[in-house]
Amino acid sequence: MNLKQLQIYKTVVEQGTMSQAAKTLHMSQPPLSLQIKQLEEEIGAPLLIRGSRHVECTELGDFLYHRACTICDLVQNTKQELFDQQHAKTGTIHLGIVSSLQDYVLDTWLHSFIKMYPKIHYEIFEGNTYTCLDAVRHHIIEIAVVRSPFPKDSSLQMIQTAMENFYTIGSTKPLTVEELNHVPLIIYRRWKEFFDQLLETPNYFCVSDDARTCMQWAQRGYGIGLAPASIAKKEDNAYPIQDLSMQSNICIVTSKNNYISNSAKALLDYIKNQ
Secondary structure, three states, rough: OOHHHHHHHHHHHHHHHHHHHHHHHOHHHHHHHHHHHHHHHHOOOEEEEEOOOOOOHHHHHHHHHHHHHHHHHHHHHHHHHHHHHHHHEEEEEEEEEEEHHHHHHHHHHHHHHHOOOOEEEEEEEEEEHHHHHHHHHHOOOOOOEEEOOOOOOOOOOEEEEEEEEEEEEEOOOOOOOHHHHHHHEEEEEEHHHHHHHOOOEEEEEEEEEEEEHHHHHHOOOOOOOEEEEEHHHHOOEEEEOOOOEEEEEEEEEEEOOOOHHHHHHHHHHHHHHO
């Protein structure tokens, strides 16, 4: 099994037919089919179900496809990293940002950093805190910008950059923790466990996996949204929650073991000096 075979197999699966994959790879179909056949012979099992119009993965083939994607991405990233070694302030930063921090990262750090280093490009991975942390572990991204809390991991390195109070969105006045028991709440799922412990009789009208959805529902008057300051302060009817000590920490996370490109190091240094 070699990289060329994996790239060919990945393309066949994505294109759906041998003929279309051959066109995409600028090669004739017989050599392409031979590479797939040799791959199946080496593994000792069929990888594709060949239909009259298209091909489909077997269960083993689906596993190999996802592994091939990871390997091909890793090779591409390695090439980029080698380039970065030679060109310190160019290249691409692989950056993960949770949805609730997109505006914060752009306004607080990237707006000025992009002006300082206009030749640096960006690959943005968007997800929740856990998917971003997992992407750091698997070398898909170099830096993750996430919110606490999250489980400790000895393989990760964390820099805490800011602490934010929680706000309500959609109320006509500041609310206390006790008053939150008597209004319909719109909340991001990651914070539900905390408010379950804080409130005696919470009324969750909407629980969402994206903080932006919470804001949209609250803006339309369906209930009271709960969110950290950097999201909530953009709204006219946002108020800090009275007598609440909980804060959301904004954290920069990198791997202790994985390679960090020179361009990513430049961004980390910039953030640390702010």
